[in-house]
Amino acid sequence: MSQLLDIQQLKVDFTTKDGYLTAIRDVSFQIKAGETVCIVGESGSGKTVASKSIMRLIDYENGKIADGDIRLNDVDLTQLSQRELRAIRGKKMAMIFQEPMAAFDPVFTIGNQIIETILAHKQSSTEKARKRAIYLLQRVGISDAELRLKQYPNELSGGMLQRAMIAMALALGPDLLIADEPTTALDVTIQSQILQLLQELKTEFGMSILLITHDMGIAAEVADRIIVMYAGGIVEQATTLQLFESPHHPYTHGLLQSVTTIDSDRSKKLFSIEGSIPGLSDLPSGCRFHPRCPYATERCLNEAPPLLDVNNRKSACWYSEELVKNDSWKKPTLQTTSDLQRPRKKEQPREKLFTIQELSKFYPLGNRTFSGTSSFVRAVDNVSFTIEKGETFGLVGESGSGKSTLGRVLLQLEKASGGKVLFQDQDLSKLSNKELRETRKHMQMIYQDPYGSVNPRWKVGDIIGEPLQVHQSLTKKEKRIRVQELLEAVGLNKNSSERYPHEFSGGQRQRVAIARAIALNPQFILADEAVSALDVSVQAQIVNLMQELQNDLDLTYLFIAHGLNIVRHISDRIGVMYLGQLVEIAPSEELFKHPAHHYTRGLIGSIPIADPRHQREIISIHGEIPSPANPPSGCRFHTRCPAATARCREEQPLFREIDSGHWAACHHPA
Amino acid sequence: MTLISKALVRIANSFVSVLGSLILVFCIIYLLPGDPVLSMIDPSVATPEMIENLRRELGLDQPFYVQFVEYFTAILHGDFGQSLINSDPVLPKILMHFSATLILTLTSTIFSIVIGVTLGVLSAIYRNKWIDILARLVGLFGISMPTFWSGILLILIFSVNLNWLPAMGSDDWKTLILPSLALGFVGAGLIIRMVRTSMLEVVNEQFIVTLRAKGLSERVVMYRHALRNALIPAITIIGMNIGEMMAGTVVIETVFSRQGIGRIIADAIMAKDLPVIQGVIFFSAIVYVIINLLVDLSYSVIDPRVRRSH
């Protein structure tokens, strides 16, 4: 196969207020025709810059190619003018992005935007272009293509928009499709559908794919070859099989160990790479990974290792060859050192902390002044379960399943439309405002984006100390001491209270949020997507911290997340929600080993598996979650269920115990 | 909701606004100190009896609500009363002058939109280039210069020194140019700023990257896509601005000695000529409400998210 894309020694600079900043350097790689190459890396690795440089889109963002060349079909893209590039962009190479919602112009119809692309590159009548657009939309699995053509982006779901995005990218049959985290913003069910679609289209359109991702599972599933980037450079490049069988660079090694899988041992702490990713403006000397590398030596501090050929692949580490011979390196997942052992939970007769009875939350749907009818979005519909003291209850489901709403209603941040929430046998809805404030002390929250929920102009000490001020009368000195204690408890320097949130990394900010949450010694913490925005290596650190705190402070968690593997790891029991209802509850292991509800089975089947040797049977769920304003009759899942029968369409299944502690609402459990 | 039902709701709301402004005006004037009757006849000559008679004639001896109801029913019949000064009926007078003011407002608005949008867009596209600096200067002057000052300045330059355009009067289209410039300048300043900021915001949106990645030319990206998005917030400013401009005519019509509603109301306030004041305010409120209605509806035309909300 010939090289379609050939990048040599690429270096990209960005102009900033304080001069030049080099975002990536010495990046060289090739893509053959028909090949799928993945660039994996965490935030700040330069993977997105690399992809945007190929399209020369960095030119519009104060970036410039300082060195090196990029050849597409032997044309050096770095030498072309913007005008010449325009003829190639969208035609020979196309790109799809992470946020399909943000990637379409909101004031033009989908059809308009696809047709516009075709007409920009081809002499064709509008009518022909329209036909082509309809064909493309149908091909990417959008039903009612003709109707969709006339719709605006806000009228389509995220998954649908990403399909439309793909249709637009394929409009002119490009040789290279660059996909920058194309499924990160989507639910795992939709992610699995989109990845499958991309695979099919690749063969059909005879193109190559460059996929940018942070998810090793996705890389394992789709890539022929994987490029690992760290802090602006390539650290390892190998075929997918090679990389997963025997990573050669300590960073890759660490990344693979950080991956939580369906079969990883829950009794152990998650593996995490120490420290955090350096910023571009203060890159470490020598090997840029050395501050976090357990194998670093004097030499690594001073000399930067080049990307060298080792055992038929490339790795940028001085010691790759020796390291891979090491026994402890070979079997990374079987490490059983005692410090990796997760402290055992005290077994005790569990009392109930929360009892939720037939809880519902409806939102009125617009006000129909003229039509006179009013309908409701049934965000949470008749949900009952309990949360026991000291446990972690996980809640999973696609977006639109109502899991976040359930969390908010639980804490009385929103009023329930029906049913009861008992906290230690006390009906929360019956409390006066003052009593509720008192009780709130025992219930805290951590959100996905800690930066968004704190005042950026406050010092960290004040952010953590605020709840103390509101609820407790401490002297200044007592407060300061308490804040220091809290900082230490979450693994931050106790002297950091004078600093501002923006001086911290994402992981550290989440630690600050946790410190604030535990300031009043609460009994319960709601963690809503608390680790979802973090990089894999940091995610593990935060999960470990949460588990340590749980043991030390006897906390109870409600852990809401869409990352199923993480939920599996941290939770004792898991509830699965679909369209506002709980469809299954089971102990964590049991749920993943023997899912009874077909929705749960589909969810689990959609998780990409970080093992290229394991070709999973695809049981992904087709279609998308229906509107909660108008849920299907009978079993709400019947429209997507592979096992649905006539009975499922008519009769709503009861939520019943099918095994001890294992509940499911299905007529034909698996 | 469909576009039509939406428009109906808006129109119903507008009626409430007009009624509200009517009540408000009536109350304010009722509570204002000073007796209108005394400003009509010289108290040193008139006997108390004459004053009493006049007051009864005008219905001013009635309780507040009776006065209001009478006033309101009269308005519904198209009767805005007579001027207290010269007994002219109010309605024809207002209608005659209103057209002059409306034309001035319209030309000023068009001028401010054309200048404002053009300079705003150019200044965002050529950020920190000379045209951006020029546009921002124009914006700054427009916002900070009082209209009577810029009006006099324009007269000095174009009438007195260059003798190109007439300085006063309201007879032909030439007399419109200078006042429209003076008035439109303020609006232009606001619009430049608004369009510039919202353009700069839109240009950083993700979809702009997509458009470029599709291989569209910068011209299409900027003028077809970015501009249309940037105009959505700018429309609000434009709408508000038209109202401001109507208010501004009071000053400008005086400076340029033009006919118009601004002049009438200035005179009427001096003379406490109640029916005229009420009439003018009522009409202004109606025009204001209509403009807001149009602005709102134009949103739905330009922004599909408003047109077909889920």
Ligand code: SF4
């Ligand atoms: S070169 Fe040194 S610091 Fe860098 S990865 Fe290899 S061992 Fe670690």
Ligand code: SF4
């Ligand atoms: S009740 Fe029927 S439709 Fe619902 S999950 Fe079970 S088998 Fe599927």
